[in-house]
Amino acid sequence: MQHEHQQTHHRHELGKTVLPVQAWALAVGAIIGWGCFILPGTRFLPCSGPLASLIGLAVGAVALSIVALCYGIMIKAYPVAGGAFAYAFVGLGRLAAVVCGWGLALSYSCVISLNATAILLLTRFLLPGAFETGHLYTLAGWNVYAGEIVLISLIILFFAFMNYRGSNCANTVQLWLSLSLAAGVVALAVGSGISEGAGTANLVPLYNEQSGLFVSIITVAALSPFLYQGFDTIPQTAEEFNFSHDKSTMLMVVSIICGCVLYSLVLLAVAVIRPYPELLAADYPWLTGAVAGMAFGKWGGAILAVPVLAGIFSGMNGYFIASTRILFSMGRSKFIPAWFERIHPEHKTPVNAILFVLLFSLLAPWFGRPVLVWLTDTCALSAALSYFFTCYSAYKYCLQHAGRVTLPFARQIAFLGCVISVVSFFLLAVPGSPAAISAESWGLLLIWCVLGTLLYRRRAPELSAISTERLQFMLLGDSARPLLFTEGKIFR
Numbered sequence: 001m002q003h004e005h006q007q008t009h010h011r012h013e014l015g016k017t018v019l020p021v022q023a024w025a026l027a028v029g030a031i032i033g034w035g036c037f038i039l040p041g042t043r044f045l046p047c048s049g050p051l052a053s054l055i056g057l058a059v060g061a062v063a064l065s066i067v068a069l070c071y072g073i074m075i076k077a078y079p080v081a082g083g084a085f086a087y088a089f090v091g092l093g094r095l096a097a098v099v100c101g102w103g104l105a106l107s108y109s110c111v112i113s114l115n116a117t118a119i120l121l122l123t124r125f126l127l128p129g130a131f132e133t134g135h136l137y138t139l140a141g142w143n144v145y146a147g148e149i150v151l152i153s154l155i156i157l158f159f160a161f162m163n164y165r166g167s168n169c170a171n172t173v174q175l176w177l178s179l180s181l182a183a184g185v186v187a188l189a190v191g192s193g194i195s196e197g198a199g200t201a202n203l204v205p206l207y208n209e210q211s212g213l214f215v216s217i218i219t220v221a222a223l224s225p226f227l228y229q230g231f232d233t234i235p236q237t238a239e240e241f242n243f244s245h246d247k248s249t250m251l252m253v254v255s256i257i258c259g260c261v262l263y264s265l266v267l268l269a270v271a272v273i274r275p276y277p278e279l280l281a282a283d284y285p286w287l288t289g290a291v292a293g294m295a296f297g298k299w300g301g302a303i304l305a306v307p308v309l310a311g312i313f314s315g316m317n318g319y320f321i322a323s324t325r326i327l328f329s330m331g332r333s334k335f336i337p338a339w340f341e342r343i344h345p346e347h348k349t350p351v352n353a354i355l356f357v358l359l360f361s362l363l364a365p366w367f368g369r370p371v372l373v374w375l376t377d378t379c380a381l382s383a384a385l386s387y388f389f390t391c392y393s394a395y396k397y398c399l400q401h402a403g404r405v406t407l408p409f410a411r412q413i414a415f416l417g418c419v420i421s422v423v424s425f426f427l428l429a430v431p432g433s434p435a436a437i438s439a440e441s442w443g444l445l446l447i448w449c450v451l452g453t454l455l456y457r458r459r460a461p462e463l464s465a466i467s468t469e470r471l472q473f474m475l476l477g478d479s480a481r482p483l484l485f486t487e488g489k490i491f492r
Helices: 002-008 020-031 035-047 050-077 084-092 094-126 146-165 167-193 213-221 245-272 276-282 287-332 351-367 369-377 379-400 410-429 439-465 468-476
Strands: 135-139 142-145
Touching (some): 020 287, 035 213, 050 410, 084 379, 084 468, 142 369, 146 167, 146 287, 245 276, 276 287, 287 468, 351 369, 369 439, 379 410
8 A cells, every 4th residue: 555655646756965164164164154254352251251251161062062963863864855844843843844844944044044144244344335336225224236235146146056057066165165164264363363462361261250151051041052063954954865864863962063163263363362351342343353453454354254255155055955945745645835856857856946946046135134134033933833743753652652862862862852942932032131122023923924824824725635645755755754743733
């Protein structure tokens, strides 16, 4: 019966081209973006101080590594594209999959555009006026210029073309970008550390003495869903692994550790070169850029541009890959129109999903960077929610199929992952929390939820007509792979 079922329904599949080092580069590049080079001067040092920030980064890395272990359990059991979207369906059913997939589709796509506008911040710092031509309008205090729109549109088109040509091409570029990013951050840290006047005495006070050490640490740790979001791009490409899925857990944990190290090195590079309270008091437009100038003189901007551009480009490329895979997975399983599941016959890439993300990414910069920041702030909520769906599904899998799980203490780890996910969500959602999102972000999130509800209501009749067995095959590739929810329950 199963063989007959799988013969009567064709299922598009992606090519297996991703190597382990490419999966690592995908995650590291997605974790480290523009924020790594701006947060030391805007959030870490002003709100928490150097020591508390380092501890907070480490605490966040440990917490997200626990979540990554849960993803590892699910990848080995369900090695398909879609990541948390697929796991939400497996663990809770159709409605949970819709909520998770819709949130992640927004999350990943918005980060592409936000990274693209970060290029404009860099060009305005290094090449003031070069692309600020043809003023169009001002939105939320951000001047939109035709010259800048053309620049970032060309860059977005380049990454779309790379992804169209094949994941091997995109992943190779991602590897070199991630290596350049790491090398550039190390160079910045070394240059700052050996500069005249640099020393550990510049790190005093070690934490925000008005808030206290604990609050200072939590202020940074609460940002973990945003800081380390990107490790979950690895599950999105699980179907394309050209290696054993047993390695995926290690790759995700290592990518989080690498992200923590890179964040910490940039933070120390900024804090150690001069007494950091004096640097903050000087009110530099971009503190990391000013520090690069102190460390390397007139070449500081050019040297810093290497890791910054590598971080921006690797983030754009990484999330381009992740967003197209989740849209492809949703289309293949008929949660959204089947148009999204089309595969290029030669390159084996999801061409229609790539086209959709390209159009979205080209449109978003016209709204200006502040609006994109508000929208992207909501993405951490989507990330925390997807973490919960994955950890909860992993917990259920450990209960129902314990004999298939090789990770020691897997059930306890999955339960702890659920707790971490819930805490992360409420730290973002509760007003007054150190990581609470803004009122503008809530407004944009409400609009996105309304759009998602309308889309779901339109798709619901067709989706409900599809049998669970067929969904199981279309989404998971094998109707024998177990579902963990009970038919007829609320999340069906």
